[in-house]
Amino acid sequence: MAELTKILLVDDNPKFLEDVLPFYGYEVKCAHNGVECLDILNSDELFDLVLLDIMMPKMDGWETLKNIRKTPICKDIPVIMLTAVNEDQKMVTGLKIGADDYIVKPFVLPNLLARIEAVLRRSRTIQNKSQKSNVTINQINQFNSLTRREKDVLLLVTQGENNKSIAEKLVVSEITVKSHLNNIFKKLNVSNRTQAVLLAMQMNLVEK
Structure with missing residues (x-):
């Protein structure tokens, strides 16, 4: 069963949305004010989205948003601002501070739900791209862990050379070539020369 999307609702009068x-x-x-919001976000609990009212006691939405964006543990969480003030300048200010969207009260529920889903989709797309980038970085780090001679061996393998030919070109024994290949396989987390070549070519780290 898929996990429910978790929303932190920050409003001093949350009853309607809390129920709906x-x-x-x-x-x-x-959370009933910005102070409570920041305390919750700095805990171990994870959220997918924050719905943040602007007019609240103790700490208003503007100041809360600024603090969210300055706090490493929650700085990337999507935030939708909720306000009773329909002023373009305030909307622009909120977006500049770091809001992902802006809803004016009283709102039509289908409109709010659609905006929530739109912001969540954008957030998931960014997360997926980030995860793909991290995989690439890990692979590059693995490649960079190869010694200069191991990279030479891998380059010759991608050019279709067999162990005997590689040994002759590098003026080493075939046993040494096999040893280099075993090290390459371990460092790149592959099981054979074909996988090593495909990985190197996909990453454009050696000549195709």
Whole structure:
């Protein structure tokens, strides 16, 4: 069963959304002001989205958003601002501070739900791209762990040379070539020369 999307609702009057959002498949936790919001976000609990009201006691939405974006543990979480003030300049200010979207109260529920899903889609796309980038970085680090001679061997393998030919070109024994290949396989986390060549070519790290 898929995990529910977790929303942190930050509002001094959260009753309506607290009751409604769970009917649409969201898990909701409430904070009644910015101070509570930051305390929750700095805990071990993870959220997919923050719905943040602007007018609140103790710490308003503007200051809360600034603190969210300055805090490493939660700086990338998507935030939708909720406000009763329909002013373009304030909307622009919120977006510049780091809001992902802006909803004016009173809102139409289908509109809010659509905006929540749109922001979540963008966030997931960014996360997926980041994960792919991390994989590439890990692979590059693995390649960089190869010694100069191991890279020479891998380059010759990608050119179709067999162990005997590689040994002759590098003026080493075939046993030494096999030893280099075993080290290459371990460092690149592959099981044979074909996989090593495909990985190197996909990463454009050796000549095709």
